[in-house]
Amino acid sequence: FVLTQPHSVSESPGKTVTISCTRSSGRIDSTYVMWYQQRPGRAPTLLIFENNQRPSGVPDRFSASVDSASNSASLTISGLAPEDEADYHCQSLDGPYRIFGGGTKLTVL
Amino acid sequence: QLQLQESGPGLVRPSETLSLTCGVSGDSIKDYYWAWIRQPAGKGLEWIGRAYFYGDADYNPAFNSRVTMSVDASRSQVSLELKSVTAADTAVYYCARDDRGFDSWGQGTLVTVSS
Secondary structure (H helix, E strand, O other), X not given: OOEEOOOEEEEOOOOOEEEEEEEOOOOHHHOOEEEEEEOOOOXXXXXXXXXXXXXXXXXXXXXXXXXXXXXXXXXXXXXXXHHHOEEEEEEEEEOOEXXXXXXXXXXXX | OXXXXXXXXXXXXXXXXEEEEEEEEOOOHHHOEEEEEEEOOOOOOEEEEEXXXXXXXXXXXXXXXXXXXXXXXXXXXXXXXXXXXXXXXXXXXXXXXXXXXXXXXXXXXXXXXXX
């Protein structure tokens, strides 16, 4: 299956933005979804695991969910800060295989 | 604290084999799957595969039989070999621990395929 993300999103500081990740086939809720943040020139870091769990150290401004009706996962970032400007990647599982979405560039205007 | 460090040649000739290693420190290499992920410039992440100390390995079908990964506990290293490379294999290559997501990453190493 393929995970499709918007190429880019933009929003103003202090606002809330949501990034979607749509699964092309099979149920989105059949396997876990993870989210990663990648700042320019840096390696990705794990932001969300197992659909909606935050690793220690990740602010609660970052949240995620899965929606069966739209067969998609969503990452929501509230109280946008300039340092949130980054690429965001979703990732899921297909048995032993790991599949990434194409990534979304978030611009904080 | 877990640390991962990729190393290997930054330039590989077309049709040759790309070989990278990932040094693992700060945790037991035997207890986890270790993955290689790459990212061409300006593009998204691509999972290459993962390996486990006890011999198990899973590879992205897109790489067919070109890829081999292994875990060497004596050296605390994870290795990647990618055969018959072309310019399309030019990318930053990352190693990462695969544990409820890729929860720890190396800094990445740029590999350019060019004659």
